[in-house]
Amino acid sequence: MKLALGPLLYFWPRQRVLDFYRAAVGWPVDIVYLGEVVCAKRRALRLDDWLTLADELAVAGKQVVLSSLALLEAESDQRGLQRLVDNGRHPVEANDWAAVYRLGGRSPFVAGPHLNVYNGETLSLLAEQGATRWVLPVELSRETLAALQAERPAGMQTEVFAFGRLPLAFSARCFTARVRGLPKDACGFCCGDYPDGLLAESQDGAPFLVFNGIQTQSASTCNLLGAVSELAAAGVDVLRLSPQAEHMAEVVAAFRTALDGGHGEPAALAGLTAGAPSNGYWYGGAGKAWRAGDGRAPA
Amino acid sequence: MNGVELVCPAGSLPALRAAVDNGADAVYLGFRDGTNARNFPGLNFDQRGAREGIRYAHERGAKVLLALNTYPQPQTWSRWTRAVDQAAELGVDALILADAGLMRYAARTHPGLRLHLSVQGSATSAEAIAFYREQFGIQRVVLPRVLSAQQVRRVVAQTDVEVEVFAFGSLCVMVEGRCYLSSYVTGESPNTCGACSPARAVQWSEGAAGREVRLNGVLIDVFGAHEPAGYPVLCKGRFRVEGRLGYAMEEPTSLSVLDILPELLEMGVSAIKVEGRQRSPAYVAQVTRVLRQALDACHADPAGFAPREEWVAALQRVAEGHTHTLGALERQWQ
Structure with a gap:
């Protein structure tokens, strides 16, 4: 199995982003996804900046994929998508069917986690369009993955979201701006104040969700380190690690060690994650649930 | 079709009759299982009920749209394809589908069957709509409740697929089909x-x-x-x-487009939809009656249209939280 660094979902200052990816050059990841998936208004880095980073990472031996926006609203979003598709150097991850429409039959692409690939018929449709890799929707279980693997078209690679706060929803509304009492059109890029998202707790003080602009994520951090042997046995090709603000190098190292040894202990990530661990989706239950180890009873 | 079509929810046979009797141009319904996005206990139609509902609607000139708008997984795939086949056999006027794979099955197996892309299909741009149009020949798209009025206008202008928008009912805050x-x-x-x-x-x-x-x-x-x-x-x-x-995400409130009905008509929207297959026949009757009157008034005199006080009051009584919003259609909401 290969390791992929998923697209950075948060809005970090430009220098922090550059530093993050320059560090990632030395990390044992095989694939790096770059670009803005969440909010088109975030422009600390323009496409040219992402392409410069992409070239640096490619020279260092990483496969680079440029991720497209998940929610297209304004006309400028469509122009941005066209520029991404026309970049001429790196494949694109399609996170909306508009991107599939632009890419279909023209260049190989990755079918991203927001396309809702729930069955083999959709997978084969995407293969016909030119998808060479697909990402399992985060809410699907190991059973569904196994069934999808059995129907997988030839040459199609499978990627699973294995680490990070789960991307759960998108909205027209910016929840970060709403919390701060700001209109979306004058948001002041306040999402930049929360490098791992803005925590929302239930009234009994339990961490529940985090707001990341128009995106809602889980407060818990998905952690499939304990399932790496199962993921390998299921024929998964790539594990996606979603960036968090701190300790990402250690997280990558822990997954690399687990992949090389054929077995991972989730405890290796203790103290290194933004939220409490979860893996419930993988086992077919509520996403927030946590099982301590492979097939063992819930903790 | 003359003017904008009024599409109303039918979670049961009495609700279907209430919608048709109060002026719905079309009703939408689902089978009694997980193949549709309102899979609630005691709701929806078995084969016999669906047949009876279709007969009732067709005799009175109303269309019946069948929602199969969940995402089938391999283990239960055949239940969804069987539902598509049953719908075709029952003679529904259109299928409302979300899943691209199921859409492909329907287009190949029943090439004459009219297809609508469900709101759960998350298509917010003319390009996404064009994909489904070119691949499967969809004739209508239901837009997610995330676009501003100006953005809806642009989508309508850029596609030859009919556009349906939500007019009244519970407000989904997230992009439909992409909320886990x-x-x-x-x-x-x-x-x-x-x-x-x-x-x-x-x-x-x-x-x-x-x-x-x-x-x-x-x-x-x-x-x-x-x-x-x-x-x-x-x-x-x-x-x-x-x-x-x-309320970090949204207050309990309902969507209502009454205030901008002339604008929606003028921009070329083909249909407006009432949410609420889980609501009572009385709710369906009330909302259908008000929107029928409003649509007729708007068609007759768009420039002079203003929501009547009794319409607003009637809708307010059945609205979630007894209050309403234009949602994302109005930029400030976002």
Whole structure:
């Protein structure tokens, strides 16, 4: 199995982003996804900046994929998508069917986690369009993955979201701006104040969700380190690690060690994650649930 | 079709009759299982009910649209394809589908069957719509409730597919088809099971601060003695962010486009939809009657159109939270 660094979902200052990816050059990841998936208004880095980073990472031996926006609203979003598709150097991850429409039959692409690939018929449709890799929707279980693997078209690679706060929803509304009492059109890029998202707790003080602009994520951090042997046995090709603000190098190292040894202990990530661990989706239950180890009873 | 079509919900045969009798141009319904996004206990149609409903609607000149708008997984794929076949056999006027794979099955197996892309298909741009048009020949798209009025106008102008927008009912805050909040908490989502915040996961209890309501253990809200206790749809709960307690995502409220009906007509929207297959026949009758009158008034004199006080009052009475919003159609909401 290969390791992929998923697209950075948060809005970090430009220098922090550059530093993050320059560090990632030395990390044992095989694939790096770059670009803005969440909010088109975030422009600390323009496409040219992402392409410069992409070239640096490619020279260092990483496969680079440029991720497209998940929610297209304004006309400028469509122009941005066209520029991404026309970049001429790196494949694109399609996170909306508009991107599939632009890419279909023209260049190989990755079918991203927001396309809702729930069955083999959709997978084969995407293969016909030119998808060479697909990402399992985060809410699907190991059973569904196994069934999808059995129907997988030839040459199609499978990627699973294995680490990070789960991307759960998108909205027209910016929840970060709403919390701060700001209109979306004058948001002041306040999402930049929360490098791992803005925590929302239930009234009994339990961490529940985090707001990341128009995106809602889980407060818990998905952690499939304990399932790496199962993921390998299921024929998964790539594990996606979603960036968090701190300790990402250690997280990558822990997954690399687990992949090389054929077995991972989730405890290796203790103290290194933004939220409490979860893996419930993988086992077919509520996403927030946590099982301590492979097939063992819930903790 | 003359003018804009009024599409109303039918969660049961009495609701279907209420919609047709009060002026719906079309009703939409689902089978009694997880193949549609309102898979609630006691709701929806078996084969016999569907046949009876279709007969009732067709005899009175109304169309019947069948929603198969959840995402089938391989283990149960055949249940969805069977539902497509049954719908074709029953003679529905269109299928409302979300899943691209199921759309392909329907287009190949029943090439004459009219296809609508469900709101759960999350298509917000002319390009996404063009994909489904070119691949499967869809004739209508239901837009997610995330676009501003100006953006809806642009989509309508850029596609030759008919555009349907939500006119009234519970407001989905998230992009439909891309919200996993419900499965994160309960294991069941609109995409997988046709259920959001499912009733089987709701737990009520009395706490020190009032009536507590949980979804599978997650505290969604606490209602004081004088507060009406609403259903715990999890995006409309009260949560604490940076020390402040409130409706972090959205208040309990309903969408209503009454105020901008002339604008929607003028921009070329083909159909307006009422949400609420889970609501009572009385609700369906009330909302259908008001929107029928409003649409007719708007068609007759768009320039002079103004929502009548009795319409607004009637809709307010049945609205969630007894209040309404234009939602994302109005930029300030976003």
